[in-house]
Structures are given as structure tokens and as C-alpha cells.
Amino acid sequence: MKRILLLAAILSACILTGCETSREKQSIYYLNFKPEVATVWREIAADYEEETGIEVKVLTVANGNYEQRLKAELAKKNAPVLFHINGPIGYSNFKNFCLDLSDTELYSWQLDKDIAVTVDDGVYGIPYVVEGYGIIYNDAIMKKYFELPSKAVSFPAWMR
Secondary structure (H helix, E strand, O other): OHHHHHHHHHHHHHHHOOOOOOOOOOEEEEEEOOHHHHHHHHHHHHHHHHHHOOEEEEEEOOOOOHHHHHHHHHOOOOOOOEEOOOHHHHHHHHHHHOOOOOOOHHHHOOOOHHHOEEEOOEEEEOOOOOOOOOOOOOHHHHHHHHHOOOOOOOOOHHHO
């Protein structure tokens, strides 16, 4: 049920902010960026469709081809209603297709509004996944290495 509510909020945000849907039969096209969760999105879409009668098409793009495919899909008459912009850089590439979501219920649920993709007073990306990358190192091993007379590099100041 929580999954249906989340999808309903996301889909409502798009529909209520001006995304076009067919008057004859409503449908929503979602272009997914994360192959690792494709099965979950299809399940959520099926549950949403069963509950609302609105067809949800989920298309998952293979790793490394998403932005190219998104450009092609956005050029079509039946472009995706929901898609990933992958942060501020992605927003700059697709800003002409992004709607301001600042007045949506979905955005009101976001606890840390600083991580949204914003420009001026508008909100154009609401993160549902936040990934972080870093380097983890063993301080004792690093110090031993940098004490070696034959080390290949100098001890960086930030590690002292």
C-alpha cells in the first residue's frame, strides 16, 4: 500500500502540474534509470493501474544509455511523463522538459529540501535515491606506507 501511495503522489505531482494525458484513456509513461529496481517499479505500476485504472508503462534503459535514450524519447509525441534528470547536470540538459514541482504534495513530504534540484524559486527534481561515493582507507597501513623511504608518492597534507 505504501508503494501505491508513493507512486500515486509522484504521478499526481506530474499530472497536477500540467503533464498531458489522453482524455480517452489516461496513461503514464515512466522512463526508468535504475535497472536494479525495474522489477519493483513494474510491480508498483501494476498495483497503481489495478487501483486507479490508469495504465502505467515502465521502460527501463540499460546502464550507460539512459541520457541518449531519454533525448530520443522526449522527441516523440508520447514522451515520458516521469523520468530521471540525475541531479543538477541532468537538469541543465533537460530543463525544457521539467516542470516546477515546488507546490506539489510530493515535494511537501521531502524532509531535506536542500537536496532537491532547484533553480531560483523552482523545484525541478525531487530525489528518491541519494548516492554517495568516497574512499575508505586504513589509517595505520597508510601511515606505515608513507614512512617508507621507497614510497612512490609523498604523504598528502590532508592525511597528517
